[in-house]
Amino acid sequence: xxxxxxxxxxxxxxxxxxxxxxxxxxxxxxxxxxxxxxxxxxxxxxxxxxxxxxxxxxxxxxxxxxxxxxxxxxxxxxxxxxxxxxxxxxxxxxxxxxxxxxxxxxxxxxxxxxxxxxxxxxxxxxxxxxxxxxxxxxxxxxxxxxxxxxxxxxxxxxxxxxxxxxxxxxxxxxxxxxxxxxxxxxxxxxxxxxxxxxxxxxxxxxxxxxxxxxxxxxxxxxxxxxxxxxxxxxxxxxxxxxxxxxxxxxxxxxxxxxxxxxxxxxxxxxxxxxxxxxxxxxxxxxxxxxxxxxxxxxxxxxxxxxxxxxxxxxxxxxxxxxxxxxxxxxxxxxxxxxxxxxxxxxxxxxxxxxxxxxxxxxxxxxxxxxxxxxxxxxxxxxxxxxxxxxxxxxxxxxxxxxxx
Amino acid sequence: xxxxxxxxxxxxxxxxxxxxxxxxxxxxxxxxxxxxxxxxxxxxxxxxxxxxxxxxxxxxxxxxxxxxxxxxxxxxxxxxxxxxxxxxxxxxxxxxxxxxxxxxxxxxxxxxxxxxxxxxxxxxxxxxxxxxxxxxxxxxxxxxxxxxxxxxxxxxxxxxxxxxxxxxxxxxxxxxxxxxxxxxxxxxxxxxxxxxxxxxxxxxxxxxxxxxxxxxxxxxxxxxxxxxxxxxxxxxxxxxxxxxxxxxxxxxxxxxxxxx
Ligand SMILES: Cc1ncc(COP(=O)(O)O)c(C=O)c1O
Numbered sequence: 001x002x003x004x005x006x007x008x009x010x011x012x013x014x015x016x017x018x019x020x021x022x023x024x025x026x027x028x029x030x031x032x033x034x035x036x037x038x039x040x041x042x043x044x045x046x047x048x049x050x051x052x053x054x055x056x057x058x059x060x061x062x063x064x065x066x067x068x069x070x071x072x073x074x075x076x077x078x079x080x081x082x083x084x085x086x087x088x089x090x091x092x093x094x095x096x097x098x099x100x101x102x103x104x105x106x107x108x109x110x111x112x113x114x115x116x117x118x119x120x121x122x123x124x125x126x127x128x129x130x131x132x133x134x135x136x137x138x139x140x141x142x143x144x145x146x147x148x149x150x151x152x153x154x155x156x157x158x159x160x161x162x163x164x165x166x167x168x169x170x171x172x173x174x175x176x177x178x179x180x181x182x183x184x185x186x187x188x189x190x191x192x193x194x195x196x197x198x199x200x201x202x203x204x205x206x207x208x209x210x211x212x213x214x215x216x217x218x219x220x221x222x223x224x225x226x227x228x229x230x231x232x233x234x235x236x237x238x239x240x241x242x243x244x245x246x247x248x249x250x251x252x253x254x255x256x257x258x259x260x261x262x263x264x265x266x267x268x269x270x271x272x273x274x275x276x277x278x279x280x281x282x283x284x285x286x287x288x289x290x291x292x293x294x295x296x297x298x299x300x301x302x303x304x305x306x307x308x309x310x311x312x313x314x315x316x317x318x319x320x321x322x323x324x325x326x327x328x329x330x331x332x333x334x335x336x337x338x339x340x341x342x343x344x345x346x347x348x349x350x351x352x353x354x355x356x357x358x359x360x361x362x363x364x365x366x367x368x369x370x371x372x373x374x375x376x377x378x379x380x381x382x383x384x385x386x387x388x389x390x391x392x393x394x395x396x397x398x399x400x401x402x403x404x
Numbered sequence: 405x406x407x408x409x410x411x412x413x414x415x416x417x418x419x420x421x422x423x424x425x426x427x428x429x430x431x432x433x434x435x436x437x438x439x440x441x442x443x444x445x446x447x448x449x450x451x452x453x454x455x456x457x458x459x460x461x462x463x464x465x466x467x468x469x470x471x472x473x474x475x476x477x478x479x480x481x482x483x484x485x486x487x488x489x490x491x492x493x494x495x496x497x498x499x500x501x502x503x504x505x506x507x508x509x510x511x512x513x514x515x516x517x518x519x520x521x522x523x524x525x526x527x528x529x530x531x532x533x534x535x536x537x538x539x540x541x542x543x544x545x546x547x548x549x550x551x552x553x554x555x556x557x558x559x560x561x562x563x564x565x566x567x568x569x570x571x572x573x574x575x576x577x578x579x580x581x582x583x584x585x586x587x588x589x590x591x592x593x594x595x596x597x598x599x600x601x602x603x604x605x606x607x608x609x610x611x612x613x614x615x616x617x618x619x620x621x622x623x624x625x626x627x628x629x630x631x632x633x634x635x636x637x638x639x640x641x642x643x644x645x646x647x648x649x650x651x652x653x654x655x656x657x658x659x660x661x662x663x664x
Contacts (some may be wrong), residue, residue, distance in 0.1 A: 015533070017530065017535065019503055019530045019532060019535070020532065021459060021530050021554065022554040022555065022556055023460065023554070023558075023582075025532075025559070026559070026560075081495075167639075171595065178459065178583050181459075181460065181582065181583050182582050184581040185558075199632050282502075282503050284459075292504070292508060295478050295505065296502075296504045296505040296506070297455065297456040297508060307440065310519075
């Protein structure tokens with residue numbers, strides 16, 4: 001098997017690179033020249049590790065989901081990123097990037113957010129470090145993820161609505177990039193996923209790689225074997241998946257399952273299933289798969305899940321899927337909602353809507369009874385209670401315990 | 405000789421380059437806008453290819469692009485429109501847009517259609533120097549097209565020399581760290597940057613763009629380069645104006661200072 005790794009120019013196979021306007025070149029180049037050396041500094045490693053342990057609460061547990069395992073007739077472990085401080089995997093990356101930003105002497109932090117988890121994680125580390133924080137968020141997402149908007153405000157961040165296009169994650173990312181162009185000297189842009197120009201996809205994957213690093217030794221402690229049969233993760237841009245796959249990328253014994261949002265159905269015209277609907281192009285500075293017209297106009301995606309409502313995927317995932325190393329599965333809004341309900345009632349864990357897609361993929365997967373599956377439980381679902389209540393009102397209008 | 409290079413060979417100063425969004429305000433205004441700009445005495449025209457996600461552009465150009473796409477403008481239609489005007493004028497035409505548009509249209513097909521249409525130059529702000537140098541330069545130069553790259557106040561001298569080497573026709577000098585249309589007036593800091601670049605004795609002529617909007621900023625920019633580029637201010641005028649011809653005549657006369 002060919003090793004999967006990024007090259008010096010940020011390419012995974014034909015995907016990646018840094019397709020950015022010249023205005024961004026100095027900042028992106030500074031990151032490119034700094035990030036690897038910086039991540040190897042002992043001082044960085046010490047601070048990063050201690051924050052992950054004492055502030056984030058790592059290692060996050062690897063939990064054997066007994067009832068779910070019984071239901072599917074296979075062993076299922078959950079990697080509990082939902083138990084991290086702020087409630088999702090996003091904070092692994094923001095801790096890493098805020099330390100880098102401080103190292104580079106930046107005073108002002110900007111970020112984009114979809115579900116608001118990355119926005120909250122960024123606002124959190126900015127509060128921790130005493131840095132100014134501005135988060136761009138699509139107007140549609142500001143409405144559907146209101147609890148996270150309130151958390152960001154509480155943390156002292158300014159949330160700026162992105163009002164162009166579909167008013168979701170893609171547009172928030174556009175606005176953050178424009179902000180960075182306008183503020184080239186004092187600002188660091190904390191991208192929240194494995195997207196954007198090189199070195200972001202590789203840098204974010206490395207910060208998130210702690211997920212699979214822990215899975216390895218935790219699984220060994222649980223089962224005596226330090227690799228699973230498959231790792232399953234949802235993919236918006238792909239950062240929790242990149243982190244959960246990272247140490248297994250070159251281990252062919254491990255299947256990698258990337259779960260995308262099909263919205264109302266892959267071919268309904270209201271979908272975000274990039275690996276099926278996407279073609280090769282450039283989005284947010286990266287050559288990758290994206291949903292676009294034959295004229296190269298980016299298509300507005302749709303998913304009930306704000307974190308998966310994105311018309312592209314990170315270049316690593318484009319490469320993994322196109323080369324056949326990873327399998328892509330797409331899950332509709334409806335199936336994700338039902339999966340969220342099932343997991344909640346079987347395991348007592350309310351997953352984020354994003355994560356619910358990964359659970360729903362179990363219904364579409366083939367596996368053997370003695371397989372060991374790991375699902376990356378990327379975040380908790382408190383932020384999605386509105387959507388869940390709407391769903392419950394529809395499927396259980398009288399409440400589950402109401403008896404005739 | 406390429407029309408852009410011919411222009412810079414005979415005109416050394418006060419070159420007025422105007423950017424407009426194709427297919428705006430109406431889908432079929434592309435030709436009318438170009439004719440009006442030529443009649444008003446503009447030296448060079450940048451044809452903006454409307455894009456769904458224009459990262460380097462401010463709200464004015466974004467909104468005009470969104471409208472143009474709503475109007476139904478496609479690249480194929482744009483080439484048809486341009487072929488028709490090309491029969492009437494020898495003004496140098498530069499296509500400006502985002503790399504993804506060209507990639508989807510097909511790089512080879514795009515170059516071939518530019519040549520067939522009589523396009524003279526290209527500006528693709530998100531096509532990096534490295535990719536151009538290693539993959540696309542030969543084709544572009546073989547097609548006889550001038551590629552212009554951008555420099556900004558943050559561009560290092562070493563990189564400016566690379567831009568100078570790779571650019572043909574002119575270098576697009578971004579006046580400040582900003583997206584299009586963002587700032588008003590020209591500060592002392594910007595003047596210092598203009599002077600610094602002027603003193604570098606580059607081989608390729610420079611045009612200053614971003615934030616140039618009227619006679620005062622145009623004249624000031626022209627003091628430090630071969631000319632200047634106006635985009636957002638012209639689009640704003642088109643949005644507010646009634647007829648393309650009349651708006652263009654008044655706008656260009658004001659910029660040139662020939663208004664009576
Ligand atoms: C809980 C959770 N999971 C997954 C995602 C999707 O992002 P990514 O694909 O980068 O992991 C998000 C994004 O907001 C999220 O909040």
